[in-house]
Amino acid sequence: MLWLLFLLVACAAAVAAAREPEGAGAGRGALSLYEAAFLSGGPQRVGDLALVVMDRQRRLLLAHTGWVTVVDPDGRDELERSVISAIGPHGQSPVPAVRSALASAAPVRALADRLVTAGLAVPAAARTNVAAAVRHVRAAVGLVLLMGAAALLIVPPESGRGQAAAWFTLPLLLTLSCLAIARVEVHPYTRWASPAGQKLLGRIETPRPRPGRPARRADERGGGVAGGCGRDAADAEILTALALHGASALPDPALRAAFKAHWGH
Secondary structure, three states: OOHHHHHHHHHHHHHHHHOOOOOOOOOOOOOOHHHHHHHHHHHHHHHHHHHHHHHHOOOEEEOOOOEEEEOOOOOOOHHHHHHHHHHOOOOEEEHHHHHHHHHOOHHHHHHHHHHHHOOOEOOHHHHHHHHHHHHHHHHHHHHHHHHHHHHHHHOOHHHOHHHHHHHOHHHHHHHHHHHHHHHHHHOOOOOOEOHHHHHHHHOOOOOOOOOOOOOOOHHHHOOOEEOOEEOOHHHHHHHHHHHHHOHHHOOOHHHHHHHHOOOOO
């Protein structure tokens, strides 16, 4: 009955997989646009939103060549001042360099801390732990299959391989169930939003402006942007789409090109 040793290993792997940490979170009211950007795409999405907000106000110029130029050097809040600081004293910088600097800027870190404290964002350590836990569960599935195959190889046909295979069904089902639950609850495994944050994101309408659609800046319409967010419907649609879906959702081809540029171009 040597195959029972393989069964014990498989069961131990299944039990360990079942003990992997689960996600948790607590919720609160509606999200601001910058909060939605962080929960949807992390620190870099927040910086991207700030760049586009300032571009639409004509206080920055995002060029399709991948460079950003300061037009108005006076930021209206800490995040905008971080944008200007990231661009540098010469008032012009490659967009990739600015995006990289903004991802670790103090206002972005403070926003992340507030969301984590509110239970809406997943702490950095938890994101790492969840990803590692999923890898462990996948490894457990592979180990159960390996042990089952090894057991079937050493069981003589006349002893009944079907009975031996049946014993491996439970640990296999347990590990596969853990993997399925992880995929439903925390997929993708580095998601920024906690389950509570995901629920709040789900309440936001998700416009996707059509590429090629005119996207005039605020000063061209005689309007502005209140609190870093669009005051009229057009701005609200564009900025919400950016916050939730990233730069690929921007309707202006020149803006999309600015964010696609490589370092130094």
